[in-house]
Amino acid sequence: MNTRWNPQTRGFETSARGRAVLADPRLNRGTAFTAPERRALGLDGLIPPRVLTLDQQADRAYGQYTAQPSDLAKNVYLTALHDRNEVLFYRLVSDHLSEMLPIVYTPTVGTAIERYSNEYRRPRGIYLSVDAPEDIEPALRASELTAADVDLVVATDGEAILGIGDWGVGGIDISVGKLAVYTAAAGIDPARTLAVVLDVGTNREQLLDDPLYLGNRHPRVDTGTYDAFIDAYVTTVSRLFPDALLHFEDFGPANARRILDRYRHDRFVFNDDIQGTGAVNLAAVLSGVRASGLPLREHRVVVFGAGTAGIGVADQLRDALAADGLGHEDATRRFWAVDRYGLLTQDQDGLRDFQQPYARPADEVADWRRDDKLGGIPLEEVVRRVRPTVLIGTSGQGGAFTEAVVRAMAAHADRPIILPMSNPTRLAEAVPAELLDWTDGRALVATGSPFEPVTRDGVTHLIGQANNALVFPGLGLGAVVARATRVTDGMLAAAAHAVAAQVDPTAPGASILPLTNELRRTSTAVAVAVARAAAEDGVARTTIDATIEERVREAMWEPVYRPVTAV
Numbered sequence: 001m002n003t004r005w006n007p008q009t010r011g012f013e014t015s016a017r018g019r020a021v022l023a024d025p026r027l028n029r030g031t032a033f034t035a036p037e038r039r040a041l042g043l044d045g046l047i048p049p050r051v052l053t054l055d056q057q058a059d060r061a062y063g064q065y066t067a068q069p070s071d072l073a074k075n076v077y078l079t080a081l082h083d084r085n086e087v088l089f090y091r092l093v094s095d096h097l098s099e100m101l102p103i104v105y106t107p108t109v110g111t112a113i114e115r116y117s118n119e120y121r122r123p124r125g126i127y128l129s130v131d132a133p134e135d136i137e138p139a140l141r142a143s144e145l146t147a148a149d150v151d152l153v154v155a156t157d158g159e160a161i162l163g164i165g166d167w168g169v170g171g172i173d174i175s176v177g178k179l180a181v182y183t184a185a186a187g188i189d190p191a192r193t194l195a196v197v198l199d200v201g202t203n204r205e206q207l208l209d210d211p212l213y214l215g216n217r218h219p220r221v222d223t224g225t226y227d228a229f230i231d232a233y234v235t236t237v238s239r240l241f242p243d244a245l246l247h248f249e250d251f252g253p254a255n256a257r258r259i260l261d262r263y264r265h266d267r268f269v270f271n272d273d274i275q276g277t278g279a280v281n282l283a284a285v286l287s288g289v290r291a292s293g294l295p296l297r298e299h300r301v302v303v304f305g306a307g308t309a310g311i312g313v314a315d316q317l318r319d320a321l322a323a324d325g326l327g328h329e330d331a332t333r334r335f336w337a338v339d340r341y342g343l344l345t346q347d348q349d350g351l352r353d354f355q356q357p358y359a360r361p362a363d364e365v366a367d368w369r370r371d372d373k374l375g376g377i378p379l380e381e382v383v384r385r386v387r388p389t390v391l392i393g394t395s396g397q398g399g400a401f402t403e404a405v406v407r408a409m410a411a412h413a414d415r416p417i418i419l420p421m422s423n424p425t426r427l428a429e430a431v432p433a434e435l436l437d438w439t440d441g442r443a444l445v446a447t448g449s450p451f452e453p454v455t456r457d458g459v460t461h462l463i464g465q466a467n468n469a470l471v472f473p474g475l476g477l478g479a480v481v482a483r484a485t486r487v488t489d490g491m492l493a494a495a496a497h498a499v500a501a502q503v504d505p506t507a508p509g510a511s512i513l514p515l516t517n518e519l520r521r522t523s524t525a526v527a528v529a530v531a532r533a534a535a536e537d538g539v540a541r542t543t544i545d546a547t548i549e550e551r552v553r554e555a556m557w558e559p560v561y562r563p564v565t566a567v
């Protein structure tokens with residue numbers, strides 16, 4: 001049995017017949033198969049006689065979806081639909097993007113990952129095991145995709161899923177969820193993508209003890225074994241699919257930065273938590289700066305949670321402050337990074353290499369209040385001393401931006417920019433309604449997971465989602481259209497500026513980021529900006545000219561049925 005996409009006819013050709021057609025989610029259109037198609041594909045009698053349109057199917061599916069009793073059940077329903085009929089799945093998600101994004105993505109994808117081995121129905125993606133590195137190539141080849149067929153591979157090692165930690169093989173659902181967002185938000189062709197989990201074990205006892213756990217039942221491997229496995233993955237996937245962008249997701253803090261730095265200069269790789277998050281945060285701050293009126297170079301930034309995302313965020317923002325006239329050194333000194341033992345200071349043991357640039361000299365903070373239980377200078381003291389204008393949360397610590405912290409900040413900032421970016425929802429450092437209350441409606445807020453608008457004093461404040469989902473889909477699309485060979489800092493900065501340019505944050509209650517129901521428009525703008533930046537940085541393999549916007553739109557896959565020809 002053989003199925004292939006014919007780019008000339010823009011349709012599928014398949015030797016599959018009967019139930020095999022219905023079992024392939026790329027080909028299957030269920031009750032929408034027409035009478036001639038049913039005859040040609042051996043489907044007569046296998047489907048009820050009425051032929052429905054995609055619109056009718058989408059209506060029915062929406063009814064089934066809304067009847068599900070919980071968010072997790074909705075996620076399971078959509079996963080099953082995805083496995084059954086890919087076009088219908090994307091049609092449904094695209095039609096109800098704001099409603100369904102929280103189900104296929106944060107927060108519910110977090111629950112789905114925690115429940116992976118219990119809710120498992122059928123496989124999706126590619127499962128690579130550290131115990132069988134020799135199987136990397138055969139597993140990738142089993143996708144039946146050839147060198148020119150793959151645009152994007154999203155891989156996780158499952159160690160730092162959102163803010164919920166190590167979930168081992170269940171992490172595959174974050175790769176699947178990110179790909180669903182790539183397609184729904186930016187029209188990345190789902191047939192040209194692969195979701196991967198790099199199963200290197202898990203340190204979560206609960207999983208190791210669970211007889212149903214589906215991943216490798218051993219602790220995470222040592223660094224040497226890990227690095228060799230990652231290298232085998234990167235090398236093999238780049239050889240088999242030389243044009244594919246390798247997206248890394250939710251790696252742990254000991255590995256994420258190291259792996260990115262190892263490959264970013266000579267491979268087509270992207271770490272979403274470092275680079276995508278950095279870009280969306282920069283967009284939120286640029287937009288907040290417009291609303292506040294205080295020039296970028298005058299801002300002071302506290303980052304709470306100095307891990308993969310937090311320092312990724314700091315690095316891109318630091319470069320923007322530097323470019324706004326401060327220079328690298330002075331810009332770096334505008335940052336105070338707080339982690340689990342309080343403010344990062346140069347005399348602290350155990351700082352990670354990527355944290356070190358932001359550690360403050362010990363003598364500068366010698367008289368700041370320390371908290372002995374914490375083992376350092378707490379967030380509240382940092383805020384009182386620093387008087388920040390921007391406060392960013394990437395700690396995974398729900399509620400960490402307390403009333404005292406926020407009021408201390410608001411005492412010295414007219415329009416405090418406060419971004420609780422941690423996911424899922426329950427781990428947000430603060431919720432928008434409280435932030436607006438504690439700041440008398442002055443705070444400029446965006447959050448990692450979705451929140452409802454907040455109305456106070458007659459003003460409705462729309463809450464933008466400071467989530468890398470505003471960046472990575474368009475970044476991927478722009479990189480694919482430009483046929484880029486690297487993801488450069490220029491491409492990330494261009495993405496951030498493009499996102500910020502989508503909104504007018506100056507109106508009362510306006511969101512500082514584009515809303516998710518406009519995600520497709522945002523992704524288009526990001527893709528155009530990224531393609532142009534790729535050309536400027538000399539990493540594009542096509543000419544980028546005035547037609548780029550049209551080319552980006554044309555490249556976007558739409559959820560409509562394509563012809564299926566029996567061969």
Ligand SMILES: NC(=O)C1=CN([C@@H]2O[C@H](COP(=O)(O)OP(=O)(O)OC[C@H]3O[C@@H](n4cnc5c(N)ncnc54)[C@H](O)[C@@H]3O)[C@@H](O)[C@H]2O)C=CC1
Pocket residue numbers: 160161162163164250252253272273277280304305306307308309310338339340341393394395396397421422423424427447448449466467468469
């Ligand atoms: N909105 C967005 O687009 C994104 C949000 N995130 C969120 O950021 C959070 C962190 O993710 P990663 O950076 O990937 O994880 P990570 O594990 O690399 O970093 C978390 C950091 O928080 C620190 N931390 C832990 N407890 C703390 C405490 N009590 N006080 C201060 N710091 C503490 C850890 O030591 C670590 O440095 C997660 O909740 C994740 O969902 C991550 C990526 C994108």
Ligand SMILES: CC(=O)C(=O)O
Pocket residue numbers: 106161162163250272273422423448467468469
């Ligand atoms: C959004 C995302 O990438 C995270 O929370 O890890």
Ligand SMILES: [Mg+2]
Pocket residue numbers: 162249250272273
């Ligand atoms: Mg992530």
